[in-house]
Each structure stands twice: as C-alpha cells, then as structure tokens.
Amino acid sequence: MNKDLNSKGKPDIVAVAKAAGVSISTVSRSFNHPELLKPATRKKIDRAVQRVGYIRNRAAQVMHGRRTATIGLVVPTIDNAIFAELIQSFSAELDANGFTMLIASHGFDLDREYQMLRKLMEHRVDGIAVIGLEHSEASYKLIEQQDLPAVAIWNYAQGARLPCVGVQNLKAGRMAAQHLLDLGHRDIGLIFPETDGNDRAKDRLLGASEALQRAGVEVPADWQLEAPYNIAEAKRASASMLRHSSRPTAILCGNDIIAQGVLFAARSGGLDVPRDLSVMGIGDFKGSAEFEPSISTIRIPARQIGIVAAKLILDSVANLPENPNAFECDLVLAARGSTIRIK
Amino acid sequence: MNKDLNSKGKPDIVAVAKAAGVSISTVSRSFNHPELLKPATRKKIDRAVQRVGYIRNRAAQVMHGRRTATIGLVVPTIDNAIFAELIQSFSAELDANGFTMLIASHGFDLDREYQMLRKLMEHRVDGIAVIGLEHSEASYKLIEQQDLPAVAIWNYAQGARLPCVGVQNLKAGRMAAQHLLDLGHRDIGLIFPETDGNDRAKDRLLGASEALQRAGVEVPADWQLEAPYNIAEAKRASASMLRHSSRPTAILCGNDIIAQGVLFAARSGGLDVPRDLSVMGIGDFKGSAEFEPSISTIRIPARQIGIVAAKLILDSVANLPENPNAFECDLVLAARGSTIRIK
C-alpha cells in the first residue's frame, strides 16, 4: 500500500513534504511564495511533486479565504449560435486570467435559473454572470443578499439593478425596422420568438413595433407570428405567411436564425429574395454574411460583449476601484443582400 | 457589525446553529440526514437558514471526502454548432443528476488541453470528459495516474485507451464517399479541416479516401482542399475550385459547415446544386435539413452522444458495477437534396 496517498487515494501536500524531506509549510510556500525558498529546496520539492503526482487541492485553499477562481455563468441554453459565441469568448477571457467557468443552463425557465444560481453559489464561485436583465425577484434578492459580484450580459439598460454589458435590444429592434422603412417598405411582417422570460426578444419586438407605429405602419395580426429559435420552425411558420397572395413586401425577424428560416421558406416557395421579398434579421450570427443572399441584419458584437463582461466581473472580483458598472456595446446596421428598396 | 457572518462575510453553519439555538452537528445533519432529526428541530433550522441566508459550502464538504459533484469537460471550442449541441445535452444530463459542469476550451492545441486538464483536476472534478481520442501522452498519463473517471466523447474505437462514446468517424467518411459513388460520381473534390490534433477530421478524411481509392477513383491534388470550420473560409476556398472549367461533379465536405460554405459558393457562382454539382456533408447539424437545397449528410447524433457520455461518466463516478466502457452510436445516411445521381 502506497504511503504517499491520503484517505481518498490522492497524494496531498503531506506526501510531497515527506517525499522532499521538508515541512508542509515549505511545500505550501513553494507554490505561493516561491521567491522565499532556497533554489535547491524548490528543486527538491518540484521533483517530489512530480514523483508523487501531486495536484493542488483548491477546496482546501478555499477554506482559507482563497478565491475559488471560478465564475458561474447561467444561460438559457448553450445550444444557440449567438450564445455559443458569447460563451466561448467569455470563457476564453476567464481562462486567460486563471479562472474557470462553471456553467448551467435553465431553458428559459426563470425558476430554474434561481436554482442554478444557488447551485453555483454552493460552489462558492467568485462571481456570477447571467443573461439579460429579466430575472425572478428571488434571483435578484439572492445575488444582493450574498453580495456576490455579478454582471448581466446581453442587455444594456441605464439604472439596471445589476451591472450590465450589452446592447439596447430596443434600439436593435428600432434600427431593424427603420432600415426597412428607409427602403420604402410599408407592408411588413414580424416573426419573433416568444417574449415570456426573454427580455431580449421582448425589447426588440417593442422597439420594432414602436418604430413602425411612429411611421404610421400597421401590422395586421396575421402578419405577426411567433417562432422559436429554430430554423425548421421558423421556416414552417413563415411558409404559411408567404403562401398567401397578400403577403408583406418585407419580413422583420427577431433574430438571424429566424431570418434564415424565412429565407429558406422563400426559396422553397419560389420567391426570390430580395426581388420578391426583403428579409431583415437581428444579431449578425456567424455565417449570416456568407448566406446567399447575404442577410441584412443588426450586428450585435457577441464576442466583444463576452470579453467585456468577463473583464468587468474579474475587476469586480478583484475589488478594483469603481469601474463603470454598465457598458453599452454599439449596434451597427449591416445592410446586405436580403433587403432592397421597394419599387 | 453582523455577528452572523464568518470572516469572509458569508453566513456559515455556525451562524445557522446559533440562530436556531442548536449545535453545529445538528445543522449539518439536517442537510445530510434529515430523517434523524425531530421535525420540530428541522423546522427551526430551516427557518434559521432562511433568516441568515445560509448557502452550503461545498469546499468544506469536499474536504471530508464528499464528491464535488462537478464534472470537467475539455473541448477544442465551444463556439461550434455541433459541439454546442453536445455540450448542451451533456450539461443538461449532468444537471439532472445534481452535478455541475466545469468547462474549458483549448482551441485545438493539445498542450493547452493538458493544462486545462490539470486546472480542472485542481478543482477536484469527480470525472472528466474530453473530445476525441487523440491526446498528448502527458494528458493520458495524467488521467491514468490520477485515476480519475474519464470518458472520451465523439470518437468510438475498439481498444481505445479511454472509455469512449461516439461514432466511428472513419465509417462516416466512408459512408459519405460511398453515397457519392453510389450516385455515379467519379470526379469528386474533397474539402476537409486541418487534421492536425483533430482525429475526427483525420479519420473522416481517411475513410473517404479509402473508399474512393477502393472504387478506383483518384482525387487530383487541386481538388483536395483544406478549410477551417467556418462558412466564410469554406466558401472562399471552394469558390476557386468551382470557377475552374474542369471542376468535380461532387464535393465531399468534412462537415456540414464546410458544406454550407460550398453551397453558398456554388450559388454565388451561378451553379445549381444538385443539378450542376452535388454536395455532401458530414454531421447533420441543426438546420442542415432545412437548408435549400437540403444538405445530404451523415447524421451524427450529437444530442445522444452527450447524454450517453454524461451517463457513462456519472456511473463511473458512482462506481457502478462494470458498465460497458465503450459505446458506439449509429451513423445514418441522410440522403437529401444536395446530392443527385449523375447523368
């Protein structure tokens, strides 16, 4: 039986100390303050670490007030082009700072979101990030009461209850609508995801509706559809609208995935985009620019948002002096091939 | 100053005990063995927990040999349609069993992968999942030496060094090629991602080449391209091949993203798919079926793989009796609109 193992079968700092013939404190110091050690001792310890296969135990460090060096991220779903892009950049930025990401998804269920937050807090994450600004009162209370550094990603709003990094989805909706209006469209269809528990979609729809109304454009009920975040469903949903002889000249979609569905539906129905129909997206997902026709959309800089959010939360964890607690990322109109001036 | 807080400002079990007027052990038991407590005591404690806002500290539990209830996942990148799907289902299955996912990405760099593995081990994950079966010797050694439950996802191979759940990418490549051969194609182009450090792509390419060779089909060097996992690049890369007067009648792509790029390139170049060109993908990503034309591909059941992998690792963590240590998921040919029999 190997004496270099603790009760759980993993070598611990004691095993290293024994193997190196030094005290426990010295081993600990070799990790945390190597400059205090005699080079020879350091070498002895390094070799012992190698020999016994020691890996530091964060749990034990955490008990001394050390950070866990983990950040929790709670998202509606990982499996979603634009979130994936965000998650990747967020995680990469954390990695670059020695942090690790704990992730949990709730499937657009705000009660589950609360549960996930609790779960992450049990793991004593040093900070927490959530998507959007719409959360259950319980979730907000929890974050405030635990006094945990937090950041809301994706939505920007002045006076938000949490520090936030993102865009004004209201503005995104407005810009998308304005682009179609500028091109002379008046017969406009709307296809948006369900807005319940999804303030991003809610705001976009609101912004778009507002802009249209202000321009005196009314959208008949049967030109206003709901479709999930899903090409197949969006294709199906829009197909019905496009089959009709009285169809809109343009369709404004809540996101680029829906726009893709609409483009496929149009193609499948023998309509040429943009000649017969203009299609507008929101988001500018990967591939939207390469689509044929290329998708006109409002660019949301997911990558940038992820990086900025990570920096913000890390600063906050490190207790850096008053960083701005809200950061608005710019939206830009990407006018491309799927929209055209009406004749 | 609130006396219900520990040195770090978070209420601990002592605070709860004090607030409930019971001993620390009793509070601990109320979480771990509630059936041992008098219902009245339990209630008192529950209320105290509420009152002081206590959240259990996993780090401290871990020190007693408790599981961390975390599983580490190391992927090349999160930001990738098919991995995202896998990650989502893997994570959901873990969640359902009370586990949390720690995730790290290495950007197709096997040395970084090793670093990430170490990092996750410092967090004392109960098990670890990696993508594919190609890893540095150091990584394999590390996993073996730490004796950590592990699973390799995505690739299946008999006699693999790790338990694995996935498909035979070799077979996928072969099936894709066979489909084109069955349709009478002999002039076939290949566009695959870089195969270095990516055994999935390597195997697919190998399988495809093998099948073609066996059928006596030779692929000229300028019909064999490398493209990253990226619609834009794939579109650009294939455009050059398609412009040539002597172009293949079919293109076999290493994955569906590349296939999408090729489809857009064809469209952009005025070629009709499948009339002028057949395009074959591998993977069957979300949206491939809805594409216009729908993409012929080899279906890899990402969702299923994620769930099975999660179950396997959880079983392994729970030390369940000898589960099969390799699980092959079925590949099916999805013959759709982007491929057609040659005239």
Added chain:
DNA sequence: CGAATCTATGAAAACATTTGCAAAACTATT
C-alpha cells in the same frame, strides 16, 4: 570572535464542514 541582522524553514492555529461516539432526553415496560 561575539553580537546583530538576514534568510530559510518549521510548528501550530485557523478555515467550514462531517461524523463516530457519547450523553441526554424521552418512552415503554415492569
């Protein structure tokens, strides 16, 4: 050469929790 100063190392307390063991508080049985 002895005192003073530095440098390198070790001993032990502290961190938040779990758990084996023992004591206390009830219940049931005579």
Added chain:
DNA sequence: AATAGTTTTGCAAATGTTTTCATAGATTCG
C-alpha cells in the same frame, strides 16, 4: 418509580491547505 431501550442531540476529531510567529543557520561587521 425504577429500569431498559430508543431517539435525538452535542462534543470533538479530522479533512488539506495557508499563514503567523518563532527559531535555527548563515552572514556581516566592529
């Protein structure tokens, strides 16, 4: 009312690490 048995609770040790304080050696200097 005393005893035996059962249920409920508390005490204290243990977990793996960091860190403060103390000490042993090494170095400098008059």
